[in-house]
Amino acid sequence: MAEEFQTDSRKMLGRLREVMAEDSHGQQRLDRITRLIASSMYTEVCSVYLFRDAETLELCATEGLKPEAVHQTRMRLGEGLVGRVARTGKQVNTADAPKEQGFRYMPETGEEIYSAFAGVPIQRLGETLGVLVVQSKDSRKYNEEEIYALEVVAMVLAEMAELGAFVGEEAALSARHTKPRLFKGSSGQEGSAEGHVWLHEPRVVITNPIADDPVRESQRLNEAVEQLRVSVDQMLAGAATGDAEQLQVLEAYRMFANSKGWMRRMEEDISRGLSAEAAVEKEQTQARQRLSQASDQYLRERLHDLDDLSNRLLRILTGQGKETGAEMPADPILVARNIGPAELLDYGRSLRGIVLEQGSVGSHAAVVARALAIPLVINAPEITNEALNGDHIMVDGDQGVAHLRPEDTVVTAFRDKIAMQAKAQERYASIRDVETVTQCGTRISLTMNAGLMADLPSLENSGAEGVGLFRTELQFLIRNKMPTRSELSSIYKHVLDSAGGKRVVFRTLDIGSDKVLSYMKPADEPNPALGWRAIRVGLDKPGVMRMQLQALLRAANGRPLTVMFPFVAQYDEYRAARAEMDKAIERERILGHALPESLEIGAMLETPSLAFAPKRFFEEVQFLSIGGNDLKQFFFAADRENERVRKRYDTLNVSFLTFLQGIVERCEETNTPLSFCGEDAGRPLEAVCLAAMGLRALSMRPASIGPVKSLLLRVDLGAVRQVIEEAAVSGEQSVRRAVLEHLRNMS
Structure with missing residues (x-):
């Protein structure tokens, strides 16, 4: 029976291929396909619904319903059994459709009350393009082999839709990859x-989803899988001396590549009429569906492994991808x-x-x-x-x-915007070497953030007075193993050389949270942003911190050096980190190495707790830099990686500005230099408000220095401070609107 069905399945797919080869309009193709499926499966109705937009399904072809309902009958995502299939990505197979939850009767189609209903998603790699439906008056469930046939046809329909096979003068939907x-x-x-x-x-484009020689396709699949296994084994051999984490990932790759179940399912698909490529992608799509809904986090993470292997296998079979030698534009x-x-x-x-x-x-x-x-x-x-x-x-x-x-109107508007930005850049270039002094005579220091050698030319081009933050962790993140002390020393020396005597603030290693080193086993933490990160890692692994501090001291080679420790939450952490620096200095002295001409040691204030540290801390630390990105997320308890909440709270909220004012006052009391570093420092409106609250040093990305300086040169900070205070007294939650209105009225 199974062999007979496979033969029938191959026949149906063969007829399907003939339909697609005909020189006909897209609508005619779809009409022929629905008739073909209905006759092959001996069912009264076969319909194809495709997405008209992200929320709307449209009846695009049918055999058994009123022809005039085509392109007229529509339903919302989730509406009726068809909408349910589209929303969940799961099949519905029922012997009594009217009793199913969510059933919707559509009289405009002229349909009778059909008992049997089977709907399968038309999917490609997790994206649902529509729904394929069959219906029958008989009260029966479609058997496993029939559902399998529908899934295979739906997969072929998805490939054909991707290739624009249904596009014609009467088609409701245009070809993908052509519309704006x-x-x-x-x-x-x-x-x-x-x-x-x-x-x-x-992405791999499959142009031959249907094949007529299962033996040849099976041979192609086996040859490609063998080639894949060899490449995975080679990767494992190359990583033999690597760390355990990398080996575990590659072992997972090998497990998938040698999975008998994976091979068996793909060979079954081929026996039913699919090409080797289509069989690989069908299994990839269904595995995505299974693994993405798994409750086990480990299984969900393995989806990436399976995706990568499937894509590698598809590139071997099709010869597409990076190996084709396509030239970058x-x-x-x-x-x-x-x-x-x-x-x-x-x-x-x-x-x-x-x-x-x-x-x-x-x-x-x-x-x-x-x-x-x-x-x-x-x-x-x-x-x-x-x-x-x-x-x-x-x-x-x-x-x-x-x-x-983009359409021509969008292109014109966009190019106008780019031209305006280019004019603005010319204006900023003209003030590059001008000191940032406001209309009220206040001097503001503007420095840049950096972390790569590629940043350093911007030090001169942007007009930055120095590097207010050099992120040392990037040199760790871009490697697949821990850098050596000599490598780090060479990098830091090059940074200081390129700075040409301008001050560079080196932030020690800030890893953890979203910054995980591939060669360091990540901590299994429910909330890594509040977990083992930055200075906490450094103090728990003092060997890494000492190596970095020694590299910095040697890079300075007698020149001035400025270092700050990240994510300090309490005074004791700063003292412990400072003690490590003292040990490093003593070791360098004993070894006879040149010590820095001057040494500044500071900390980043990124947690609200540090703002309330003992006065002794503010007296002892040589400078403080407010890490605005982290401080803001902890102040508002809003994860900055969470798109739902990160924009919910405003930097110019009265509460946050009041908190910053408190930090400014504590630093003024102890004469502790204070700066603000983060995205908000590089936004002109926010920068003006920060300066009005008493911050006299701002560090930002190089491209922001021009716009920020341009506005600061034109404002009176006293007047802005008055606007902020008046808005706060009036009960405004944010001062943004009031300050923006004041700036617009300045001229």
């Missing part, structure tokens, strides 16, 4: 860029699901912009993008499924949107 698309994400790095798509991991906009810092650095400044499906404002990729001053949009869902290499794309990092294949 707007992707709304979040801003990871400000700026605007126009260019052409370069996919970090190009001259104006590349990188599009990826996600990307690590080392991979992003490999691209370097050749990129015009970056769009990621995932990522966060504090991710490694965002940090590197800021260092390279590349516009970045994060959390842009489905763009890797929609974009193709070479597509025209415009990235608006300010608004967090990407225009893929």
